[in-house]
Amino acid sequence: MSEESDSVLIARAKDDPEAFSLLYERYVKNIYSYIYYRTGNHHDAEDLVSRTFYRALKHFARYEDRGAPFSAYLYRIAHNMVANWHRDRSRRQVVPLDEMMLSSVKREQPSAVAEEKGEQEVLLGAVHHLPPDRQELLILKFVDQLSNAEIAKIMGRTEGAIKSLYHRTLLALRQDLVEETNGQAPNQEVKGE
Amino acid sequence: MKDRRTDEILSAHTEALFGHSEELWQVDLTDEEQDELGPLFTLAERLQHSLPPVQPPAAFAHSLGKELAGSARHQIAAARRLRRGVLIGAATVGSLVSIASVIGAIVYIISRLRARPPAQAN
Numbered sequence: 044m045s046e047e048s049d050s051v052l053i054a055r056a057k058d059d060p061e062a063f064s065l066l067y068e069r070y071v072k073n074i075y076s077y078i079y080y081r082t083g084n085h086h087d088a089e090d091l092v093s094r095t096f097y098r099a100l101k102h103f104a105r106y107e108d109r110g111a112p113f114s115a116y117l118y119r120i121a122h123n124m125v126a127n128w129h130r131d132r133s134r135r136q137v138v139p140l141d142e143m144m145l146s147s148v149k150r151e152q153p154s155a156v157a158e159e160k161g162e163q164e165v166l167l168g169a170v171h172h173l174p175p176d177r178q179e180l181l182i183l184k185f186v187d188q189l190s191n192a193e194i195a196k197i198m199g200r201t202e203g204a205i206k207s208l209y210h211r212t213l214l215a216l217r218q219d220l221v222e223e224t225n226g227q228a229p230n231q232e233v234k235g236e
Numbered sequence: 237m238k239d240r241r242t243d244e245i246l247s248a249h250t251e252a253l254f255g256h257s258e259e260l261w262q263v264d265l266t267d268e269e270q271d272e273l274g275p276l277f278t279l280a281e282r283l284q285h286s287l288p289p290v291q292p293p294a295a296f297a298h299s300l301g302k303e304l305a306g307s308a309r310h311q312i313a314a315a316r317r318l319r320r321g322v323l324i325g326a327a328t329v330g331s332l333v334s335i336a337s338v339i340g341a342i343v344y345i346i347s348r349l350r351a352r353p354p355a356q357a358n
Binding site for chain 2: 056057058059060061063064067068071072073075076079080085088089092093096097100101103104162163166167170181182184185186187188190191203205206207209210213214216217220
């Protein structure tokens, strides 16, 4: 993997296809994870990741490096792709929880797997009842492990707004989990903020 | 004010989970804060454990990388051709304008000479 900064690669990529390949290699895993959790299946994730990078390439000549990380540009494209995908299908995403969890707990004992699987299923189910912007925040924070500053740039908000949204998201999630445990339907909140 | 402090504490806790924070997670919490935030810390830790990064299939990532490199090559070549075309076009137009100016000047001079009345013989 290249040690060159994004800015150097972006400048080079205008005339050197190899530089764009290095940017792709640097971010494909994060973008794939993000899209996978937003769509819930590998097939659509692959399709949308391809479209995201092709769109980035198509508009790359007009891309101006203004100091924001290149990843923010890619996440914005990916975000729009996923939003269009949901609109086209007019349905909530169905996440293959079994597949997702097996990858993280397969090394453990069978009894531990069953117990942990149940807990994760409930938690991930609650996550998918959250409004899209809150799901996006959790994915960027926990899956892609971005800092608040990076998330703020991607979501077009201030760092303070991200911290506040995170607080409200955890409260809503805990509330949903309590209701789930008590056998009530999870609280359906406003879509987006 | 209290909400803002709570936002900060929760964010600092999660940033520390991923090692983003330079300082270790060391904040003195009141008993009330401990009661309020303890379950949220636990929830954040469960989320960290339950949302692992997902790797793209290697064959897919490799194949897409190759396709993109090919497209980038074509795009850069097309942009170069376009730049060269624009340059040649501009040079051609510039040359034509220059030639037209010279021809125009010659035509003008000839027409002025023809329009001048013939010199009177003494």
